[in-house]
Amino acid sequence: MPHDKSAVLPIAYVLLRILIIFNWLYGAAILGLLAFTFVNEPWFMRAIDVPPGTDAQPIMIGLRVIALLGILAVPLNHLILTRLLRMAETVGRGDPFVAANAYRLNAIAWALMALQLLSIVIGAIGKSIASKEFPLHLDAGFSVSGWLAVILTFVLARVFAEGTLMREDLEGTI
């Protein structure tokens, strides 16, 4: 569909490049925040509204670990976005059914799985430090749709690999 090719691909290129930059900015922001918790801990406690009389140390440690795990997500996001960008480029060149794309999709699937695991750990830490006095609602934890996306990507990577082999066979057929 020439219309789709002309409209969707340039948007995807731009969007993916913007997301790559945003991902690093997000990482830098979390790193800055994490550093600031060490520089000015009392200010940070007031900022996140830790009620007086609550043992702040476990909350502080939990939030720092969550921030650290958030930073770990940055290279994983980068891997996903850059692989996706390379795949979009092969679509633009009119030759997406190559073995490299199957490997890229497989790498994306592993990264998505790692992100889901991170999300579960973050969700568990969030629950463990949350209390009536300090309610903490994080958008993290086990996600059915997230794990479905992981399975779907692994399957698609396999489909891509098989499709590439079939195309190679077809290309050598006279």
Next chain:
Amino acid sequence: MPISVKLDDLLHQRRMTLTELAEKIDITLANLSILKTGKARAIRFSTLEAICEVMNCQPGDLLEFVPGPSAD
């Protein structure tokens, strides 16, 4: 490769060039050249049929099994 393509010998016997054969069976010279040099991974029945018809030969005249290591 265990399957050897004897197109060169057949062309020589029929006093025919690869270009003439390509025109007669409506296959590009590049593809026929791939077949002749044994670089093809597979041959369609329709191609085999067209070559046999033009060259007046049997598939066995074109292909030969030579025991040896496989390309895969």
